[in-house]
Amino acid sequence: MTHFEIDEEILPQADEEYKEIKKLIEINSKEFIEFQHQSRDLAPLLNEAKTQNSSKPNYFKIKENEMLVRKKIDKAENEREQIVVPEKYRDKIKSLCHDSTSGHLGIVKTKDRLARYFYWANCYKEIE
Numbered sequence: 001m002t003h004f005e006i007d008e009e010i011l012p013q014a015d016e017e018y019k020e021i022k023k024l025i026e027i028n029s030k031e032f033i034e035f036q037h038q039s040r041d042l043a044p045l046l047n048e049a050k051t052q053n054s055s056k057p058n059y060f061k062i063k064e065n066e067m068l069v070r071k072k073i074d075k076a077e078n079e080r081e082q083i084v085v086p087e088k089y090r091d092k093i094k095s096l097c098h099d100s101t102s103g104h105l106g107i108v109k110t111k112d113r114l115a116r117y118f119y120w121a122n123c124y125k126e127i128e
Helices: 016-024 029-038 043-050 087-098 107-117 123-127
Strands: 060-062 068-073 079-084
Touching (some): 029 068
């Protein structure tokens, strides 16, 4: 099985959480991308990523490996990319962001960690 390769632009290797997340997310990247593209929930986001409309900013894009990501400006005004998570993997991602090898995280830290790397509609509400 090929483990999920997380794009270094999304999770820089110098980031301490990178090692933890890379270790904990043991999923097949091809399968993950297939689930993104088959998801009814993500279909509008995929369509937005495929459509280049100059009158409206496009927050979603499809990377060279076909992975759907969301562009986001962080608190330091840096553009980051978040991995758009299909339904099948959301519980695993929530668990990953909630529990860490360093211990249980509270709601605010869990939301911050999730928002740093991942996205799906209403993801922040699901954590409360």
